[in-house]
Amino acid sequence: MSEKYSKYKEFMKTLGKLPEIIQGGMGIGVSIWRLAKAVSQQGQMGVVSGTAVDSVIARRLQLGDPGGDIRRALSNFPWQETARKVLDNFFIPGGKSPKDSFKLLSMPSLPMKRESAEMLIVSNFVEVFLAKEGHDGLVGINYLEKIQIPTLPSLLGAMLAGVDFVLMGAGIPLAIPGALDGLARWEPVEIKINVDENTEKLAFSHHFDPTEFFPGELPELKRPGFLAIISSDIIAKTMVRKATGYVDGFIVEYHIAGGHNAPPRKVRSITGDTEPGFGPRDIPNLGRIKDLGRPFWLAGGYASPSKLKEAMDTGATGIQVGTVFAYSKESGIQPDIKEKVLQQCLDGKIKVTTDFRISPTGYPFKMVQLKDTISDMGNGVKRKRICDLGYLRQPYFKPDSESKIGYRCPSEPIKNYTKKGGAEEDTTGRGCLCNGLLATIGMGQTRSNVSEIPVVTSGEDFTNVIEIAKISGTKYRAIDVIGYLTGKTTEPSTENVLKLESEKFVT
């Protein structure tokens, strides 16, 4: 038996049947634990977002942790002294006053402060613990490769809560499978950190020894499955050949998917200029992906029973779905934003564009055109540039500092960015996704009575949001989405049917 095959068998044995439906990771805080849990309880895979989850947990605690979920998860963290520190630092009984600003965490940087690493470990633990609580369905966690500094402590936290899968895109996550192997054995692990303008070709890395953080006996850790989110068969092949450990499968994401997309190959326009835009060369070759012999799921406009069947017919294990879950009752998006987007859908006015500038990562980013959000910038919506979360800051070579690393973000104040050697043209059209995405889930910062402006991302295909709402009402739940996709439709609640009749869904 080949090594590849025996590893696959071993993986199948540990995890049982692989799901047909993966609810895609949606950051920041859109695929909150409640959504992932609802999906997992239906025998499919729910995925929480690990992006900026330390800020999400810090803010939920500052909002008073209504329902006590975070505190319950914290009381299950294996090292209570560390959990207590988090609680003491952020919990405000009854919640902060809406006028007060949220207390901030230190921005991600190296060498990492012990306090930052602990917060990452604890918050990733909390989110996965809550998603897994009370059932034995599969739960995954999603990270972006582009955000490198928080990754290793985050993985440890998720693994302490028994995460079943790690899913990672927005880059080529070659180092992660090996890091998972090492962490599962409680060994020190390391990932290379990409540093811009590294003219002296110094090797920058984040070295992380998991045993440094916890005294006494260490619990056994399961090595989660690793799924790379890719948009090209070439990257899939590179992952199989060059990753530091076993890649258990792929999410093949088409460019109509929500969130960040892989950058397109350059397309030559009629005038001969090269300008960004997706073309036929951005469609992955599924035959070549299938030939790699690993399970794969198709994502981006696959949220219908017929597309699920089509995916399975091509040899896929199933589909990954985002947008339809983003507007379900359990997602983290603020109810008033969900309502506005759904109304635009009903009115046939929903518009999602690919913005090639807005994300400081430089990756294309899908934006719902919605009044009073960042998409409306210039039409009366203004935002003073400020960078105080820093997840998307890019490290750059700074020879005169002790660590030799500086950090800059093209959406920070232009003066600061250029002072750090950044080119002014890089700042054009950028938006602060860190603050904007937190505002979308009701955790936007307030500074001197000025609130952060939300940014709403979704996939381009809304047809199935409308279909599901027709069946189950606009306040549809994750279980309704699963019912729709698998053909086992659930009965809508009376409340939803009544609501539906007063709306324009009825055809």
Ligand SMILES: Cc1cc2nc3c(=O)[nH]c(=O)nc-3n(C[C@H](O)[C@H](O)[C@H](O)COP(=O)(O)O)c2cc1C
């Ligand atoms: C609101 C939203 C946020 C997203 N955020 C992320 C993310 O943080 N990481 C990621 O890998 N994919 C992200 N995605 C992509 C989804 O995980 C999923 O692959 C994609 O939405 C599938 O396409 P669909 O929306 O057409 O179903 C996001 C999608 C949405 C709708």
